[in-house]
Amino acid sequence: MERKLMESRPVVLKLGGSAITDKLNQEPNPRSDVISRAAAEIIKAHVKNLVIVHGAGSFGHPMAQEFMLKDGFREEGQKMGFAVTHNMVSVLNGLVMDALLVDDFPALSITPSSCVVASDGRIKRFEDQPLRMLLRMGITPVMYGDVVMDERIGFTVVSGDQLASVLAVKLDARKIIMAGNTDGVYDGDPKSPGAKPYSRLTLADLKKIEDKLGESAGTDVTGGMLGKIVELKPAVEAGIPVNVVNATRANSIYRALVDEKVEGTLIEKG
Ligand SMILES: Nc1ncnc2c1ncn2[C@@H]1O[C@H](COP(=O)(O)OP(=O)(O)OP(=O)(O)O)[C@@H](O)[C@H]1O
Ligand SMILES: [Mg+2]
Secondary structure, three states: HHHHHHHOOOOOOOOOOOHHHHOOOOOOOEEHHHHHHHHHHHHHHHHOOOOEEOOOHHHOHHHOOOOOOOOOOOOOOOOHHHHHHHHHHHHHHHHHHHHHHHHOEEEEEOOOOHHHHEEOOEEEEEOOOHHHHHHHEEEEEEEEEEEEEEOEEEEEEEEEHHHHHHHHHHHOOOEEEEEEEOOOOOOOOOOOOOOEEEEEEEEHHHHHHHOOOOOOOOOOOOOOOHHHHHHEEEEEEEOEEEEEEEEEOOHHHHHOOOOOOOEEEEEEEO
16 A cells, blocks of 8 residues: 555656756756757656756746746836747746656646745745646646746746646655756766766755855856755655656666666655
8 A cells, every 4th residue: 555655656757957957058948968868868767757857057047037037026027028038938938848758658738827826935835736636637737837927026037946846745746856957966066177967965054055055157036056945855854765867868867767877866854
């Protein structure tokens, strides 16, 4: 019985915007090779009860930064930035959906701005019934970092990281896989010589290494690696392990999905 329950607990996979787009460029450039390979690995792994979230990468962060969307509505000029940012992240979502659907994988996009309301930048309300019904039917829901309405500050940005963590706790996920563009969480800037990824971190370790976690190498309004870890902590505290892997390396997503040993960082409660 216990095993059956374990098996039915969902897995939340976040495809990082750092992997599926070129974030070093301010222009919205998809990395189509990474998107197609990620889709192929997801399909091959054939995980029951999978929820996919993807980041915004260069389709969202540069414009969100230019119009200061995360800090809320202040002036009329932001409205077009808000609307266009939503449209651009939806375009990226379309590319991810195409890659999944072209290979006959039943997946359906759920637009955060239509089912999430935030309060001061934090997800406050989330109409999750369609998502739960999709899961029960064996159709994979796909969400993404988006702009959403905010009851205190008008609108804001909700990152794919926040969504992945909140969804995992809501659904009592078996694990979270964060698939970005580094071989895990590093003990310094991943680009600096000598920096290495941690293979395992506990909640207690996370407190000690916070000063080693930095911003994104590209534009990111939701805090790069430090923001990601801050978002993931409540899920880890709830006992959900997080696997931080490299989506740009062949088979990392597949191995993480099928619980095989994979290069990266495993974050656990204790
Ligand atoms: N200690 C660290 N370990 C790993 N990456 C780090 C570290 N410090 C800073 N980083 C940076 O954080 C980046 C990951 O955060 P980033 O927000 O850019 O990716 P993402 O969440 O996949 O993208 P998106 O927000 O668009 O989904 C890495 O690519 C790296 O440049
Ligand atoms: Mg990010």
